[in-house]
Amino acid sequence: GSRAVFTDEPSLMTAYARESETYNYALIPFEESLFSAFEREYGYSAKNLLPLLFESTDSRCYRLRRDFYRLVGKTIARVYTGKLNDFCKESGTVLSGHYLAEERIADHVINYGNFVGVLMESGYPGMDILQVTPEDFFWNAPKFLQMIARKKGTDGFMVELCPFFNKEIFDKDPFENIMGALSILFMYGARKINTYFLPALCEYDPVALAGYQGSMGRKESVYFNEYIGRIGTLLEDLRCVNDTYVYYAIEDVQAKFVPSVCGRYAQDKQLSGLDDCLTGLVECLLKKGAEYAFCDAEDLSGDFRAKRVVVPEADFISAETKENLRKAELRGCDVVFLKRRPRAIETGEEVTGIGRVLSFEELSGTELSEMAKRREITVPENVYLQHYEQGVLYVYNNCRKESLCTVWKDYVCYDPDSGCEKKVNAGETIGIRSFRAVILREY
Numbered sequence: 001g002s003r004a005v006f007t008d009e010p011s012l013m014t015a016y017a018r019e020s021e022t023y024n025y026a027l028i029p030f031e032e033s034l035f036s037a038f039e040r041e042y043g044y045s046a047k048n049l050l051p052l053l054f055e056s057t058d059s060r061c062y063r064l065r066r067d068f069y070r071l072v073g074k075t076i077a078r079v080y081t082g083k084l085n086d087f088c089k090e091s092g093t094v095l096s097g098h099y100l101a102e103e104r105i106a107d108h109v110i111n112y113g114n115f116v117g118v119l120m121e122s123g124y125p126g127m128d129i130l131q132v133t134p135e136d137f138f139w140n141a142p143k144f145l146q147m148i149a150r151k152k153g154t155d156g157f158m159v160e161l162c163p164f165f166n167k168e169i170f171d172k173d174p175f176e177n178i179m180g181a182l183s184i185l186f187m188y189g190a191r192k193i194n195t196y197f198l199p200a201l202c203e204y205d206p207v208a209l210a211g212y213q214g215s216m217g218r219k220e221s222v223y224f225n226e227y228i229g230r231i232g233t234l235l236e237d238l239r240c241v242n243d244t245y246v247y248y249a250i251e252d253v254q255a256k257f258v259p260s261v262c263g264r265y266a267q268d269k270q271l272s273g274l275d276d277c278l279t280g281l282v283e284c285l286l287k288k289g290a291e292y293a294f295c296d297a298e299d300l301s302g303d304f305r306a307k308r309v310v311v312p313e314a315d316f317i318s319a320e321t322k323e324n325l326r327k328a329e330l331r332g333c334d335v336v337f338l339k340r341r342p343r344a345i346e347t348g349e350e351v352t353g354i355g356r357v358l359s360f361e362e363l364s365g366t367e368l369s370e371m372a373k374r375r376e377i378t379v380p381e382n383v384y385l386q387h388y389e390q391g392v393l394y395v396y397n398n399c400r401k402e403s404l405c406t407v408w409k410d411y412v413c414y415d416p417d418s419g420c421e422k423k424v425n426a427g428e429t430i431g432i433r434s435f436r437a438v439i440l441r442e443y
Helices: 033-043 060-090 105-112 114-117 139-151 174-188 220-235 249-258 269-284 297-299 319-330 360-374
Strands: 126-129 157-161 190-195 245-246 293-295 310-312 334-338 356-358 385-390 392-397 401-406 411-415 422-423 429-431 437-442
Touching: 033 060, 060 105, 060 114, 060 157, 060 249, 105 114, 105 249, 105 269, 114 139, 114 297, 126 139, 126 319, 139 157, 139 174, 139 269, 139 293, 157 174, 157 297, 174 190, 174 220, 174 437, 190 422, 220 392, 220 437, 249 269, 269 360, 297 319, 310 319, 334 360, 356 360, 429 437
Parallel strands: 126 157, 157 190, 245 293, 245 310, 310 334, 334 356
Antiparallel strands: 385 392, 392 437, 401 429, 411 422, 411 437
16 A cells, blocks of 8 residues: 555635736635634634634734634644545555645645644645756755644655746756756655656657656666665654754734735735745855744744754734743743734734844854854855754755765764765765765764
8 A cells, every 4th residue: 555645735715816916806715613622722702703804994903813724724623634534544544635825834824724734634734836946946845844844753755856947947958957956855865756857768668658758868867766765864863953943933824814806926025024034044054054944833832952043034923932941931932023023913912022123234243253163164155054953964065066065073974866975074064966965874
């Protein structure tokens, strides 16, 4: 039997309007028991406040929307993902996603109410990736799945790899682009790959398989599988390790999401502001060799340990999250609000008395100076890092030329490109091929 099965991009069709389409009414998700379930869940009725799901004429709209889309997410998780996964388990397998528009938190609300909550009910989390060009990769997309895999305790997540977008760029160097995308995905926890990027099967049987031209020859196919197999073997049963976490502030989008009569959401700066901020974090941290992972409200409500939690630029967080950030700070966590302080949804008051406010530049300086103090490795821009358990460091070169890195510890350097392993001493330089990774192990 199969280890897992996946459905292809189910979503709330109420938000699936194209930019060219308009409707007579804006639509919200609904089923017959929703209002009674809402009152049981939150202790107040949504019926008298219903217009506030569509308009912002009363400050109570923010809490109402937050609660409404939380409930939508719980409902989808229970009646769709959860039921399918239960059926799969009874049949000897599990459900493995995957869902639609993983790249943006705005879409996590628009399409699911709560993307993370829905995927948490799957047996093995999964995602799709259509933009398979390393230079304009959606870096946070696999990081959302990295968070879900951590919370579920799985060895990682599944990816359906489909090079459909930016075809004119991808097709200029398809094999190198696919190797870069896979290197990125495995860095953050992808462990199962389904893909349309297939070998030319006609090489194996020119008669029976003449119509299957494929995307790579036999030699490339062998290399492709050896490279990924080596990475998977080296990282098997190891989990990512992070000091800095970015808060997954989905309630900011939930509170601000107003349905429309047309598919304008991608251009809605009110909804996309949080995602723009997360893209900025990629530029100021990841591209310069710093690291972060995501944490959510459930993480913060427990005894969550982190050196730093960064709250991205947002208008709202929940009062409960504010209190949990205060507790985290008392445990020694550095709480940072990026660019400005949000307000608490329930009260409208600015979050004060905890943490500090930093700009992108100040946060980048703090992170990079701490990395320099650790003196593990010096990397040029566009070389990305991910620490793993047992002193393992994944180093990926997102450039179209070789990059040179200097290590400041003694390591064993394993190169999945060649399958070779060598000892490198503190102060020595290693070269990493374009769009490839090396794996360092302390000794």
